[in-house]
Amino acid sequence: MIPIEAVLVLGLLLFAIGLVGVLVRKNLVVMLMSLELLLNGANVILVGLGRRLASPRGAIFALFVIIMAVSEAAVGFALVLAYFRQKKSSDVDALDDLKG
Amino acid sequence: MFVLIPLFPLLGAAANGLVGIRWFSRRAVGATAVAAAGLSFGAAVASFVGLLRSAEPAVVKTLFAWIPASLVRTAPGGLASLRVDLAFRYDALAAVMTLVVTGVGLLIHIYSLGYMAHDKSYARYFSYLNLFTFAMLVLVLGANLGVLFVGWEGVGLCSYLLIGFWFGKDSAANAGKKAFITNRVGDFGFLLGTGLLVYALGTIDIAGIAAAIGRGGLAKGTATAAALLLFLGATGKSAQIPLYTWLPDAMEGPTPVSALIHAATMVTAGVYMVARLHALFSFSGTALTVVALTGAFTAVYAATMAFVQTDIKRVLAYSTISQIGLMFIGLGVGAYAAGIFHLMTHAFFKSLLFLAAGSVIHALSGEQDMRRMGGLRARIPRTYRVFLIGALAISGVPGLAGFFSKDEILASAFASGNYLVWALGLAGAAMTAFYMFRLIFMTFFGEERFAAKAGELVHESPPAMLNPLRILAVLAVVGGYVGLPRLLGGGAWFARFLAPATGAHETGLSGATEMLLMAGSVGAALAAIVAAYVIYVKRRGEPARRFAERWQTLYRTVSRKYYVDEFYGKVFVGGALAAGRIADWVDRRVIDGLVDGTARLARRVSRLAIFFDEGAVDGAVNGVGRAHLAVSSALRRLQTGRIYNYALAVVLGVALVITIAVAVF
Numbered sequence: 001m002i003p004i005e006a007v008l009v010l011g012l013l014l015f016a017i018g019l020v021g022v023l024v025r026k027n028l029v030v031m032l033m034s035l036e037l038l039l040n041g042a043n044v045i046l047v048g049l050g051r052r053l054a055s056p057r058g059a060i061f062a063l064f065v066i067i068m069a070v071s072e073a074a075v076g077f078a079l080v081l082a083y084f085r086q087k088k089s090s091d092v093d094a095l096d097d098l099k100g
Numbered sequence: 101m102f103v104l105i106p107l108f109p110l111l112g113a114a115a116n117g118l119v120g121i122r123w124f125s126r127r128a129v130g131a132t133a134v135a136a137a138g139l140s141f142g143a144a145v146a147s148f149v150g151l152l153r154s155a156e157p158a159v160v161k162t163l164f165a166w167i168p169a170s171l172v173r174t175a176p177g178g179l180a181s182l183r184v185d186l187a188f189r190y191d192a193l194a195a196v197m198t199l200v201v202t203g204v205g206l207l208i209h210i211y212s213l214g215y216m217a218h219d220k221s222y223a224r225y226f227s228y229l230n231l232f233t234f235a236m237l238v239l240v241l242g243a244n245l246g247v248l249f250v251g252w253e254g255v256g257l258c259s260y261l262l263i264g265f266w267f268g269k270d271s272a273a274n275a276g277k278k279a280f281i282t283n284r285v286g287d288f289g290f291l292l293g294t295g296l297l298v299y300a301l302g303t304i305d306i307a308g309i310a311a312a313i314g315r316g317g318l319a320k321g322t323a324t325a326a327a328l329l330l331f332l333g334a335t336g337k338s339a340q341i342p343l344y345t346w347l348p349d350a351m352e353g354p355t356p357v358s359a360l361i362h363a364a365t366m367v368t369a370g371v372y373m374v375a376r377l378h379a380l381f382s383f384s385g386t387a388l389t390v391v392a393l394t395g396a397f398t399a400v401y402a403a404t405m406a407f408v409q410t411d412i413k414r415v416l417a418y419s420t421i422s423q424i425g426l427m428f429i430g431l432g433v434g435a436y437a438a439g440i441f442h443l444m445t446h447a448f449f450k451s452l453l454f455l456a457a458g459s460v461i462h463a464l465s466g467e468q469d470m471r472r473m474g475g476l477r478a479r480i481p482r483t484y485r486v487f488l489i490g491a492l493a494i495s496g497v498p499g500l501a502g503f504f505s506k507d508e509i510l511a512s513a514f515a516s517g518n519y520l521v522w523a524l525g526l527a528g529a530a531m532t533a534f535y536m537f538r539l540i541f542m543t544f545f546g547e548e549r550f551a552a553k554a555g556e557l558v559h560e561s562p563p564a565m566l567n568p569l570r571i572l573a574v575l576a577v578v579g580g581y582v583g584l585p586r587l588l589g590g591g592a593w594f595a596r597f598l599a600p601a602t603g604a605h606e607t608g609l610s611g612a613t614e615m616l617l618m619a620g621s622v623g624a625a626l627a628a629i630v631a632a633y634v635i636y637v638k639r640r641g642e643p644a645r646r647f648a649e650r651w652q653t654l655y656r657t658v659s660r661k662y663y664v665d666e667f668y669g670k671v672f673v674g675g676a677l678a679a680g681r682i683a684d685w686v687d688r689r690v691i692d693g694l695v696d697g698t699a700r701l702a703r704r705v706s707r708l709a710i711f712f713d714e715g716a717v718d719g720a721v722n723g724v725g726r727a728h729l730a731v732s733s734a735l736r737r738l739q740t741g742r743i744y745n746y747a748l749a750v751v752l753g754v755a756l757v758i759t760i761a762v763a764v765f
Contacts, residue, residue, distance in 0.1 A: 019751065023744050031743070092743050 007048030014041030106237035112136025117227030133226035157600035158191035180302025189243035193601035197240035214564030232258035286336015293329030327387030334370025355458030392432020399425030399528030435512035436602035442505035495533035504580035537632035
């Protein structure tokens with residue numbers, strides 16, 4: 001039986017890595033990948049806590065998050081592709097057309 | 101039947117004026133015009149015969165209601181139903197007038213064929229001539245003052261068109277305008293008189309007016325006022341003092357026009373009108389005296405001006421004015437038939453004189469100045485003979501037309517007891533004889549004074565011109581016998597024929613008195629002729645020249661037409677111009693000043709508005725804009741455009757929310 005603290009630490013680590021990745025990386029693809037990490041860190045915590053509390057709700061929430069993550073990835077990558085086609089780049093710094 | 105009389109000239113005028121002017125040959129134009137005049141004359145003769153046979157003294161033919169019956173307020177405070185029809189009235193007076201108009205008109209149409217043969221506006225000329233005939237016939241046939249006025253204006257218009265026929269010449273165009281405008285003054289009086297009759301009686305029907313007067317429905321003062329206003333119209337149309345000045349200038353028109361319009365027909369319209377309304381004038385009495393005095397003074401006054409004229413046509417023009425004055429004497433003493441009788445005989449011999457003068461002018465290729473004529477008796481003997489007949493007739497030589505009519509007028513004037521009028525009339529008649537023979541002697545006797553080149557070209561006129569002259573000459577001789585007085589074995593048939601239309605008039609003079617009067621006027625005329633012979637043939641005009649030198653001021657005054665033209669020009673034309681200048685000044689200074697002032701005020705106000713607009717309104721709007729700009733330029737710095745900045749903001753925001761949530765709960 002894996003202790004709950006280990007699960008929580010893993011989840012927090014994953015979340016933190018994902019968060020940092022989203023905030024500091026300049027490549028859109030990497031940013032999306034980081035976002036996945038972030039979401040999955042949350043999933044780990046949800047599932048782990050669900051198990052600890054002997055409740056299916058954690059797993060059910062995790063499933064919702066996975067579905068949302070899939071949708072997000074599908075839309076996100078489509079956007080990245082379109083963006084890339086226009087700018088010949090996936091660098092997020094070039095994406096400043098709305099800059100005031 | 102008689103409605104056809106004016107119809108033919110109208111058709112002729114329309115055919116020549118609308119179609120012929122572009123598409124008819126000269127021959128067709130002339131044939132159309134003469135046929136129209138001829139058919140009209142035929143209709144007039146047929147109507148005349150019909151009138152002689154019928155027992156009815158007058159026939160009225162109503163074509164349609166022109167102004168439908170409508171209530172008008174009349175002077176006594178009542179209401180009357182005024183109705184004006186397009187109606188024609190044919191009676192003895194209309195018969196005489198239509199015969200004169202169409203008869204003389206036809207002869208002048210024929211004469212014009214020759215006289216105007218070389219004119220380029222042939223169709224226009226004949227169209228006007230037919231139109232004039234139509235208008236004149238409407239005038240004499242009108243059964244009420246409305247229809248009469250249509251004709252009255254119609255002849256005025258045609259007179260204007262024909263005087264100004266050669267409108268390329270300044271003097272002709274101006275003469276046309278002068279005639280028209282002078283006539284407008286008279287027409288204004290005519291309209292006022294008609295309006296007064298509507299107001300006083302509620303009718304303008306000629307029979308209706310006479311009937312109303314017979315019933316005593318008209319006050320004496322009103323009758324006098326209406327009659328005098330109408331007579332003002334007559335002085336304009338018939339060229340009497342004070343509105344006569346246009347007629348001598350009207351000689352700018354072609355000579356046949358002078359003969360037809362300004363001698364035989366249109367200028368006698370005033371005489372006709374007064375005779376037509378004899379009931380009104382007789383009732384007034386005062387108006388009748390004014391008519392007689394105006395005629396008498398005009399007769400002498402115009403004759404004096406004829407003494408000094410050197411233009412052959414102008415002598416005849418003044419003679420016409422003087423002769424019409426004589427007709428007005430006849431009317432003014434109540435002898436309406438005598439006035440109309442003289443109108444008819446005058447139409448014969450005056451149109452003869454004008455046409456013969458036209459023949460003289462034609463022979464001399466346009467020369468009108470008698471000082472450059474002389475000795476033409478041998479060159480154009482046929483013209484000379486008819487001219488002499490006309491001159492004898494107008495002078496009142498016994499046996500010719502003028503003698504009978506003139507004598508009847510003078511006898512009536514004497515019988516009326518107004519010896520001033522009679523004396524002036526007698527003087528006018530004697531002066532007529534003098535200036536007519538002055539004209540004859542200057543033109544046909546003595547040495548030839550025309551330029552040598554013109555002399556070679558002197559030629560007798562073509563038959564188309566001479567034959568109408570011959571017919572008119574015959575009429576000028578025999579035309580008087582229809583009114584042969586009882587004294588000379590006649591029956592005064594003319595006066596009896598006219599009596600139903602103009603009322604009977606008896607002079608009441610004894611045969612001896614009448615004979616004495618006749619002898620007196622004949623003696624005066626013969627003396628005048630002899631005097632003219634002595635002065636202008638025996639002494640070659642020497643006494644006349646000496647007289648002119650001796651009495652220079654008088655001579656100049658008369659030959660400048662007593663400066664009446666200058667006076668009218670100064671007072672009326674100048675007055676109108678001055679009034680125009682005053683109105684112009686008021687317009688510029690007062691009206692324009694007001695308008696400009698308003699505009700200036702508006703500009704000043706609007707400048708204030710601009711200030712407010714730019715300062716306050718625009719300031720507020722721009723201030724709002726500038727405030728937004730300032731705020732937004734601060735805020736725009738937040739919009740870095742970098743995703744990770746936004747993401748960081750989201751994270752920090754979430755962290756803040758969680759912190760608050762934890763702290764609170």
